[in-house]
Amino acid sequence: MKSTFKLAISSLALMGLAACAAPNNSSSTAGSERHMDKETSLQAYHWRLFATTGKDGQPAPAIPGIGGEQVTLNFSDKMMSVDNLCNTLGSGYTIKGPKITFTSPVSTLKMCADPELMRNEQAVGKLLPTATDWSMAKADSAPDNPAPVLTLSFSDGSKWRLKGEPTATTRYGSEPTRVFLEVAAQREACSHPLIPNYQCLKVREIQYSDSGLKTRTGEWMYYYGDIEGYTHTPGVRNVLRIDRYELKNVPADASSKADVLDMVVESEQVSK
Template identity: 50%
Template sequence: MIHFKSITRIGLLAGAALLAACAQQPAQTMNQAAPTAEQLQAYVWDLRTAHDGAGQATQAWQLKGRKPLRLQFNARQLSVQQLCNIMNAGYRIDGTQLQVQRPMSTMRACAEDGLMQLEHRVGQQLPSARSAQLAQGGGAPVLTLGFADGSRWELAGTPTPQTRYGSAPERVFWEVAPDRVACSHGVVKDAQCLRVREIRYADNGVKQGAGPWELFYGQIEGWQHQDGVRNVLRLDRYRVKNPPADASSLAYVLDMVVESEQVKK
């Protein structure tokens, strides 16, 4: 004979278990949807967590002390960054279905333990991608990629400069002198500024000439000056909408270091 109190207690326990299961489920799985190509291209995607085919969390795709691998989508290609080399692969998105071609990579060798092996595994894993789902809420968007073996990656999105500035960039090349020089920079005492000049190249890559040296008071996003090193940088220049009164209307973001040379004093 089953007493009413026992039935009530069983029901309460079952309800508690259901609530606990829901609490353990990642929030982003509640509102996942198919990503559009525009949404994929509006962010760079950094690996946050990974799970193997059995659903267990794994660190197999990350190296301790290094930045996580990053994916960036453009209209035609998927780029893998923050490993040893940069890999590029064609991709196709159709609803939640994702297809990735075998990546092509630069051939630089890296001595760091495990880095080349990780890069090789990433290159093998990407063509097995089968699905992509996007979750958006109050925080950063989360992109979940599913693979043929049942494993998955969860990647957090950060807006690209083009998304942040709301316009396409202008590509420029700058030579940056090896040493900073004293400059007058508002209320900043003993300010030191970069000396830069614009380099012009023909379509075939042949250097055509250089402009005059000028003082640069701002910062170049994604690049840090090192004293005594001369650089030629390929930059994306953005127009800043409604900049503060004491700020520039232009923003510069590093695309690539073209040349780097240690200069003896």
């Protein structure tokens, strides 16, 4: 007996960015380049909220995310997303020197059973468009740790502090290839040279057309190791969207690729 459910994920609108020309003088150009370097760094990290300051200047409790996870901001060249709330929020953003602005966030449409989490999501959605300034520095408590801290300031005087965690692209030093993997509901015993009684995931690759139609399904095979960010639940079949990174200078007995979960696009509960 099977019961099927799919995760319906609404697309988040991408907002255009206006290009800003810097004055043609050496000091302005240098300052612009410094901010451009920092702006590039925004995209190299996942930014996890760990401390807030209220509009009175006093420390305030950090906004909790789902399951105790930290609320996390992710930047691309045109988009910022907020993860670990009930829904994923998406916003366009622009930067001009130390100033930052976000558009009003759009959201996926999932309802959440936790009313506090929904309130937190609404509060984040209202606060982000009031951002005024940003700055970046090394972590105060870890001088030997290059992970930076991002500070966002808002018009009411409140502030967020977010610690950077390198993205997979930053850690692996290359752009990934997009792969879709179907993961069978149950692990199976497989031969492992180092681990007795090893249980492998069973996977097969799926290819889709640009219009989203399935065009090819590969053969089932054993998957040794782990897919970063994915936790398998026995009895649940999943289709995963994977970012695959090719690794260089790996030992002969190690995998030459690293797979990182980007999205669970389909799930199916399979019961015997």
